Amino acid sequence: MAETMKGLKRTHRCTELSAANVGEVVTVMGWVQKNRNKGGIVFVDLRDRYGITQLVVDAHAAAELVETASSLGREWVIQVTGDVIERQSKNPKMPTGDIEISLSGIKVLNKANTPPFT
Numbered sequence: 001m002a003e004t005m006k007g008l009k010r011t012h013r014c015t016e017l018s019a020a021n022v023g024e025v026v027t028v029m030g031w032v033q034k035n036r037n038k039g040g041i042v043f044v045d046l047r048d049r050y051g052i053t054q055l056v057v058d059a060h061a062a063a064e065l066v067e068t069a070s071s072l073g074r075e076w077v078i079q080v081t082g083d084v085i086e087r088q089s090k091n092p093k094m095p096t097g098d099i100e101i102s103l104s105g106i107k108v109l110n111k112a113n114t115p116p117f118t
Helices: 063-071
Strands: 003-005 008-010 025-037 042-048 051-057 077-086 099-110
Touching (some): 008 025, 025 063, 025 099, 042 063, 051 077
Parallel strands (some): 051 099
Antiparallel strands (some): 025 042, 025 077, 042 051, 077 099
16 A cells, blocks of 8 residues: 655555565654664654554664664654564564564654653
């Protein structure tokens, strides 16, 4: 499914990705739910109106990509592109818990002030 929003395109919604998509290059958009830097590996939970998908940027990625991923704030709106990969640590509580997206690109569409509540 390719969806266009004012010239922006996404290939999937967050909850549409599963193990059947492993190996595909996808583009998704949404809000940053959570951002975690685990010593060179950055994990981002991306939320759209349908659900959440985990994104990952590993230490071997381009320095600019790692820097951008590390700087993402809560509720920032982003568009990302990357390869769907199988998660090493699966999360059966999430519909997309078997996969994550290994990022090759991040585009910040809108920054947001930190919300006053979680």
